Amino acid sequence: MITVTVPTALGDPTGAVHRLADKPVLAVRTGQTEWLAGDVPCYAAPARAATALARLAERAEWLDRPREYPKPTGVDLQTAQGIVARNREGWLPPDEVVRLLKAFGLPVLGGTLATTEEHAVAAQRAYDGPVAMKAVAEDLLHKSKGGGVVLGVAGEGAVAEAFRAFQDRFGDRLRGVFVQPMASGERELLVGVATDAKFGPLVVTGLGGVDTDLIDDRSAALAPLSTADADDLMRGYRAAGAVLEGTDEAAVRDVLLRVADLAAALPEVTELDINPLIVTSTGCLVVDARIRVAPAQPIDPFLRQLRRTR
Incomplete structure (x- = not known):
């Protein structure tokens, strides 16, 4: 029988297994059924024991990372709570x-919700340049797929024509047209919030724009x-290295922290989808987003603490 112990003298340069000093971590007893001797797991094969030890050290190192939870500045929680209170359920x-996004200090492009053709024309004139026009209609969640987006619209005649086209396409379902100045950037990301029934809010990020539908x-x-x-x-998704190269990573990190603060506070x-988040070498810009609200459901706080359990 082989017993693996971490001596105090060895320590560990990363602190990953230092707290296990002078205690048996696991044992190998070849040819025997795997079992638990007190609080020491016994393995039948050295390879399985080595794999378990590697996972143990990996988790210990992860748990020993600095746990700093910065509080984003410039958050107007009262305004955000008022928005949620006015819209108790739905998109x-x-x-x-x-x-709501601006209340949490997120860099939002913004726009004008036009309910008439004349209002849309006035919005384009105020932006003094090409605009994106996005239909706001019942049951239209994926605007691009549903034919609810027209880009690069310039001139009063083109704006009026696009507005009428939305009216013809969506009829009584149309609630208005969101008019935004055009924006462009080097990379497009998705940042969002999904709610798990057991663990509560999760922050999600990955490839944005049209790529998010093609590559999961x-x-x-x-x-x-x-x-x-x-x-x-x-940096947790496969294409992160290529996508973030040459971009303002500090700005991306700030967006993630602010979205996480929003999810925890509200x-x-x-459900929240920011897509795309345009990322350049000098910052980020939220171009399009959607948010769904519903009465908050209780979650088990002990399950959420598992990620910090030593």
């Missing part, structure tokens, strides 16, 4: 989405996020 109107490449973490959690999340926000 928020686009203008309310903009207000995302990472997720429980809210709220520590700085280390945000860094892991930011449990009524059961």
